[in-house]
Amino acid sequence: MATEILRLAARNLLRNRRRTAVTLAGLILGVAAALLLQGFIAALLGFLGAAVVDARLGAIQVHKAGHLEADTNALDFALRQDPQLEKLILSVPGVVAVAPRLSFEGAIGNGAQSTLALVTAVDPQPEALVCKARFANVRGKALASSTAAEGVLGMKLAIGLRAETGSDLQLLATAKSGQPNLLDLKMTGDVPSLTEMDARRLVMVPLAFAQQLLDMPGMITEYAVAVEHQDEADEVAALLRLKLGPQYEVLTWLDLLPQLRSLLGLLRAVMRGVVVVLLILLTTAVANTMWMSVHERVREIGTMMALGSRRQWILRLLVAEAAVLGLLGASLGSAVGSTLLAVLNHRGVTFSAPGADVASTLHPYVSAAAVVGTLAVVVLATLVAAAGPAWRASKLTPVECLRAT
Amino acid sequence: MAPTKPLLWLQLLRVAARNVASHKRRSALAALAVLLGVTAVTGMRGVLNGVQRSLRSEAIESQVGALQVHRAGYMAQVFGTPLDLDLPTDDAFLKRIEDVPNVVAVAPRIQFGGMVSTGDLTTFVMLQAIDPPREALVCPKRGERLTDGTLVSAQQADGLVLSAELARRIGARRGPGDQGRVAVLTNDKDGSLNAVDTRLTGLNGLPRSPGLEKRLGVIGLSHAQALLRMPGRGTEIAISVKDLSQIEQTRAAVATVLGKDYQVSTWRELAKMVADATDLQDKVLLLITVVLLVVALVGVVNTMLMSVLERTREIGVMLALGMRRSQIVALFIMESALITIGSALPGMVVARLLLVWVEAAGLSFQAPGGGLLVLHPELSATDAIAVLAAVLVGSLAASIFPARHAAALRPVQALSHL
Numbered sequence: 144m145a146t147e148i149l150r151l152a153a154r155n156l157l158r159n160r161r162r163t164a165v166t167l168a169g170l171i172l173g174v175a176a177a178l179l180l181q182g183f184i185a186a187l188l189g190f191l192g193a194a195v196v197d198a199r200l201g202a203i204q205v206h207k208a209g210h211l212e213a214d215t216n217a218l219d220f221a222l223r224q225d226p227q228l229e230k231l232i233l234s235v236p237g238v239v240a241v242a243p244r245l246s247f248e249g250a251i252g253n254g255a256q257s258t259l260a261l262v263t264a265v266d267p268q269p270e271a272l273v274c275k276a277r278f279a280n281v282r283g284k285a286l287a288s289s290t291a292a293e294g295v296l297g298m299k300l301a302i303g304l305r306a307e308t309g310s311d312l313q314l315l316a317t318a319k320s321g322q323p324n325l326l327d328l329k330m331t332g333d334v335p336s337l338t339e340m341d342a343r344r345l346v347m348v349p350l351a352f353a354q355q356l357l358d359m360p361g362m363i364t365e366y367a368v369a370v371e372h373q374d375e376a377d378e379v380a381a382l383l384r385l386k387l388g389p390q391y392e393v394l395t396w397l398d399l400l401p402q403l404r405s406l407l408g409l410l411r412a413v414m415r416g417v418v419v420v421l422l423i424l425l426t427t428a429v430a431n432t433m434w435m436s437v438h439e440r441v442r443e444i445g446t447m448m449a450l451g452s453r454r455q456w457i458l459r460l461l462v463a464e465a466a467v468l469g470l471l472g473a474s475l476g477s478a479v480g481s482t483l484l485a486v487l488n489h490r491g492v493t494f495s496a497p498g499a500d501v502a503s504t505l506h507p508y509v510s511a512a513a514v515v516g517t518l519a520v521v522v523l524a525t526l527v528a529a530a531g532p533a534w535r536a537s538k539l540t541p542v543e544c545l546r547a548t
Numbered sequence: 549m550a551p552t553k554p555l556l557w558l559q560l561l562r563v564a565a566r567n568v569a570s571h572k573r574r575s576a577l578a579a580l581a582v583l584l585g586v587t588a589v590t591g592m593r594g595v596l597n598g599v600q601r602s603l604r605s606e607a608i609e610s611q612v613g614a615l616q617v618h619r620a621g622y623m624a625q626v627f628g629t630p631l632d633l634d635l636p637t638d639d640a641f642l643k644r645i646e647d648v649p650n651v652v653a654v655a656p657r658i659q660f661g662g663m664v665s666t667g668d669l670t671t672f673v674m675l676q677a678i679d680p681p682r683e684a685l686v687c688p689k690r691g692e693r694l695t696d697g698t699l700v701s702a703q704q705a706d707g708l709v710l711s712a713e714l715a716r717r718i719g720a721r722r723g724p725g726d727q728g729r730v731a732v733l734t735n736d737k738d739g740s741l742n743a744v745d746t747r748l749t750g751l752n753g754l755p756r757s758p759g760l761e762k763r764l765g766v767i768g769l770s771h772a773q774a775l776l777r778m779p780g781r782g783t784e785i786a787i788s789v790k791d792l793s794q795i796e797q798t799r800a801a802v803a804t805v806l807g808k809d810y811q812v813s814t815w816r817e818l819a820k821m822v823a824d825a826t827d828l829q830d831k832v833l834l835l836i837t838v839v840l841l842v843v844a845l846v847g848v849v850n851t852m853l854m855s856v857l858e859r860t861r862e863i864g865v866m867l868a869l870g871m872r873r874s875q876i877v878a879l880f881i882m883e884s885a886l887i888t889i890g891s892a893l894p895g896m897v898v899a900r901l902l903l904v905w906v907e908a909a910g911l912s913f914q915a916p917g918g919g920l921l922v923l924h925p926e927l928s929a930t931d932a933i934a935v936l937a938a939v940l941v942g943s944l945a946a947s948i949f950p951a952r953h954a955a956a957l958r959p960v961q962a963l964s965h966l
Contacts, residue, residue: 169846428846431577497824
């Protein structure tokens with residue numbers, strides 16, 4: 144019975160090939176576009192995540208309470224490096240690595256001139272576990288030891304200081320006591336950056352070197368924490384907050400960059416809006432097709448009824464037609480969209496982030512779940528579209544049908 | 549008697565309208581899709597226009613200016629703000645720039661780094677020296693960035709603006725007392741240390757601003773020139789223009805007037821982030837627009853196919869009665885155009901109303917720099933015409949094939965069709 148209905152539905156769709164083809168083309172285009180859009184947004188989010196989380200911040204940061212509001216006197220809110228605390232952080236489910244850091248402002252100079260720098264001091268081994276891409280783009284040599292007097296500079300900063308790998312530079316900072324202190328260091332490499340600020344101001348040095356410069360042995364400003372899944376950062380942060388208590392401030396990367404959070408929210412909202420509009424447009428296209436189909440087959444439907452076809456059967460036949468159309472269109476659209484995405488993913492799409500000096504490569508992708516979800520929603524939409532015409536057809540009376548011309 | 553030519557076209561149009569009206573549901577569904585698509589596309593464009601204009605004017609009118617002049621080689625210094633690559637700020641020099649067509653006003657500035665101190669506490673600062681009356685003409689929105697107090701003014705030449713955070717850090721407070729007194733120290737042009745007294749007149753910056761925004765400050769030009777021992781000199785001249793779309797021509801004209809010792813940059817280079825972001829937004833919206841409009845036109849294509857199919861006999865009659873094939877084609881194109889234009893125009897009206905509502909709701913959005921900007925959507929005639937033209941082209945594409953198919957029928961063939 145069911146197979147017979149499907150067979151009939153397929154045959155009916157083939158009766159008006161051109162109309163079916165046009166509707167299918169619309170469905171394919173719509174579904175493929177929706178998938179591409181999702182793929183690009185996912186890639187953009189992933190890219191931002193990687194650029195910010197894996198290269199710069201880490202998913203979560205643990206500070207002493209009050210650090211966030213402190214801004215210019217962040218060093219007053221330093222923490223003592225503590226293996227117990229590290230263990231406690233690592234014991235939270237979802238946390239995979241933790242790394243100590245010391246962030247502060249200083250001035251970097253080449254002997255002739257000096258300029259303001261945002262210094263991030265890291266312990267290279269644990270840091271590589273927390274920020275996998277921290278040293279990924281470094282040209283020259285990344286930091287290797289925790290104690291050496293060396294540094295990696297933002298690309299434009301290096302250009303501005305006329306420094307290159309091996310150059311001798313000086314780093315000046317105000318030590319805890321309030322006295323300025325100055326230490327020599329060797330530049331081991333430079334790093335292009337996504338933001339103007341980083342490119343012009345970023346200096347990365349080993350942790351112990353910075354502690355010596357600031358006269359703060361064993362002190363850090365934050366623990367950077369890596370999580371297993373980046374999109375679970377909020378949940379892990381909540382757990383950390385519970386575990387560590389109120390004397391610590393636990394912030395996710397989006398807490399640290401509130402503008403980014405609102406930007407991501409906006410991107411998602413725009414994507415949803417566009418997908419919803421697309422869906423409505425596809426629904427009207429299918430509804431139109433189904434109405435025409437009913438309209439031109441009024442006599443036929445009358446004949447079927449006169450010959451004893453049940454109303455329910457007519458209803459089912461028309462719904463089946465829409466379902467076959469929707470399923471076919473959505474599947475083909477998914478295939479087209481997925482193939483395109485696979486190609487784009489493989490080749491990579493060159494993309495320059497606003498303000499960035501280096502072009503990045505996006506690798507758009509969609510999860511299987513997103514493909515299935517899109518497919519299901521589109522098929523559902525075609526069924527909704529078929530409901531009206533199918534209902535109307537099943538309510539026709541044989542006499543009125545046969546009288547129609 | 550054959551009707552005259554315009555009359556015939558009018559009749560064709562009437563027939564087309566009757567055909568559209570005779571299939572209400574079908575036409576309505578096709579029209580609904582176009583209406584929705586046009587509403588979405590036009591609405592998004594309007595909102596984006598508002599966003600982009602705010603971002604642009606935020607950058608240009610409160611900070612950068614439309615154009616900037618520096619000594620050649622200054623921009624290549626990247627972060628440095630060298631004082632030896634300076635330029636004159638006298639009226640005669642500025643007049644040469646002012647006389648360039650499209651230039652509205654010019655404002656000399658000095659960018660330099662230094663320290664601010666209240667005696668016990670000292671910290672780094674990056675200062676911008678401005679000439680208050682001239683600056684007000686070039687960057688009229690600069691004052692809006694202040695969270696408290698006033699900008700450096702002509703009356704109070706020793707004024708100083710710092711970020712609220714930095715002021716708190718060094719314990720400076722706005723007001724007549726000693727707490728408002730801040731010393732600014734820096735190396736002058738020849739490298740020897742110098743200092744001047746200033747008075748804190750205003751606070752700028754956003755709470756918890758990321759990066760180094762908190763280290764930006766503003767000082768009076770004459771005061772800075774005394775501090776840096778470079779009277780009558782500056783490092784930068786900001787320019788505002790009347791027509792932003794003529795920016796490249798104006799840049800070239802200013803560059804020609806000043807010669808090769810100077811370098812002229814546009815806001816697109818100086819606020820690269822804003823320029824890049826708006827370009828990217830435009831590209832994405834264009835792509836979304838094309839997809840939405842094509843999908844919206846599927847219904848129209850189907851309607852036209854159906855229309856041809858069910859009127860085959862009618863076409864045969866028309867052909868048999870001597871109607872030209874071109875007139876048959878025109879008839880179907882008119883039908884399609886009636887549906888699309890008839891729905892695109894209301895779609896624009898709906899979009900327009902939505903935008904009015906957005907404007908009235910006073911929604912705001914977060915600028916990448918940190919501030920909240922109120923959204924003022926706007927729709928130019930050019931945008932509306934572009935969307936309308938796209939819909940018309942789509943409508944033509946949707947109807948041309950069915951129409952030609954219809955016109956290619958032979959009368960006998962068409963008449964024998966059931």
